[in-house]
Amino acid sequence: MKKILITGGAGFIGSHVVRRFVTSHPDYHIFNLDALTYAGNLENLRDVENAPNYTFVKGDIVDAAFIEKLFTEHNFYGVVHLAAESHVDRSISDPMSFVMTNVVGTVNLLNSAKSAWKEDLQNHRFYHVSTDEVYGELHDPGTFFLETTKYDPRSPYSASKASSDHFVRAYHNTYKLPVVISNCSNNYGPNHFPEKLIPLMIHNIIQKKPLPVYGKGENIRDWLFVEDHARAIDVIFHDGANGETYNIGGHNEWKNIDLVMLLCSIMDKKLGREEGETAQLITYVTDRAGHDLRYAIDATKLSNELGWKPSLQFAEGLEKTVDWYLNNQEWLNNVTSGTYQKYYDGMYSER
Ligand code: NAD
Ligand code: TYD
Numbered sequence: 001m002k003k004i005l006i007t008g009g010a011g012f013i014g015s016h017v018v019r020r021f022v023t024s025h026p027d028y029h030i031f032n033l034d035a036l037t038y039a040g041n042l043e044n045l046r047d048v049e050n051a052p053n054y055t056f057v058k059g060d061i062v063d064a065a066f067i068e069k070l071f072t073e074h075n076f077y078g079v080v081h082l083a084a085e086s087h088v089d090r091s092i093s094d095p096m097s098f099v100m101t102n103v104v105g106t107v108n109l110l111n112s113a114k115s116a117w118k119e120d121l122q123n124h125r126f127y128h129v130s131t132d133e134v135y136g137e138l139h140d141p142g143t144f145f146l147e148t149t150k151y152d153p154r155s156p157y158s159a160s161k162a163s164s165d166h167f168v169r170a171y172h173n174t175y176k177l178p179v180v181i182s183n184c185s186n187n188y189g190p191n192h193f194p195e196k197l198i199p200l201m202i203h204n205i206i207q208k209k210p211l212p213v214y215g216k217g218e219n220i221r222d223w224l225f226v227e228d229h230a231r232a233i234d235v236i237f238h239d240g241a242n243g244e245t246y247n248i249g250g251h252n253e254w255k256n257i258d259l260v261m262l263l264c265s266i267m268d269k270k271l272g273r274e275e276g277e278t279a280q281l282i283t284y285v286t287d288r289a290g291h292d293l294r295y296a297i298d299a300t301k302l303s304n305e306l307g308w309k310p311s312l313q314f315a316e317g318l319e320k321t322v323d324w325y326l327n328n329q330e331w332l333n334n335v336t337s338g339t340y341q342k343y344y345d346g347m348y349s350e351r
């Protein structure tokens with residue numbers, strides 16, 4: 001059985017990737033390495049935790065000795081690296097934790113893979129999961145990020161992800177490490193931590209709390225359903241060309257205020273409220289420092305070369321997402337109260 005190391009598998013996207021690999025690839029044994037920070041929650045994986053081809057390992061990618069030992073103990077065939085600090089607002093108040101996990105942690109994994117695989121590099125694969133935010137921001141409608149777009153990160157988060165991408169490419173060029181990188185647009189779906197726009201709005205709508213829209217709500221994001229991202233990662237891990245980068249996106253651009261209005265209208269219906277009642281909760285707040293105006297991905301390369309396309313229309317994906325949160329209010333309450341971390345008392349540690 002080939003052993004695959006997935007990092008950050010207890011987080012939002014990672015949990016969907018772990019589920020997909022455990023269930024669609026019974027010939028692999030999946031090791032989920034996660035530090036269980038505030039964003040990591042093993043509740044996300046209850047349905048697969050007893051699968052015979054799944055093992056959870058609690059550990060920190062910043063701990064080089066621990067990572068080295070893990071690679072020595074297990075002869076991993078491949079790595080799918082998602083572990084990261086992922087929230088732009090947190091990166092503005094605490095950039096160093098982004099440098100540690102996103103840059104140092106990634107380099108630790110690269111070093112361990114390089115030394116463990118040195119005898120037969122060609123039989124391995126290091127997949128680095130990155131973001132479209134490394135390309136900076138777009139202004140003109142009709143322009144898109146391509147794989148060749150110049151890097152121009154503008155937040156501490158995107159700067160740390162850009163740096164990690166550069167290290168991955170440098171290890172490919174210098175040490176011939178077999179790598180593949182993808183840069184994806186904003187994801188949404190079940191298990192999304194309610195500090196990010198869509199789950200925060202759903203949570204606050206349920207609780208009838210203010211809906212904080214940054215600035216004038218005119219910033220634009222390109223939204224992709226998380227299971228479509230997990231499927232793209234599966235395709236690229238298996239069929240992506242060595243050393244290549246693939247952009248992943250939904251071709252689904254929304255101005256923040258229009259998205260929040262749509263959510264309000266969907267949830268008015270679901271919660272039996274008067275049409276327009278929830279929208280009254282919208283509150284314009286001080287803009288995020290350095291707020292990127294617009295992200296939009298051109299995913300033609302992935303579609304032409306590997307045949308991937310998004311499967312869900314936004315209306316359907318958003319409806320599924322809202323239903324998931326309404327049916328999983330215990331998950332939402334546990335996450336917002338921090339209760340889920342108490343399950344790991346004694347195991348949970350902060351650096
Ligand atoms: P998330 O914050 O929900 O999850 C991150 C996971 O990594 C958590 O389980 C956390 O416990 C774990 N982790 C954090 N620091 C760690 C460390 N030092 N050692 C081990 N584990 C650690 O993030 P997400 O939104 O699921 O994003 C996953 C990846 O996808 C990230 O690399 C992110 O940059 C990238 N990405 C995210 C989006 C998005 O819209 N969320 C879009 C494109 C790319
Ligand atoms: P977010 O979900 O944090 O993702 P990212 O910044 O990585 O794109 O934010 C998405 C957009 O929503 C972004 O333009 C910032 C905005 N936003 C708000 O207006 N209010 C909020 O409370 C949050 C969290 C985000």
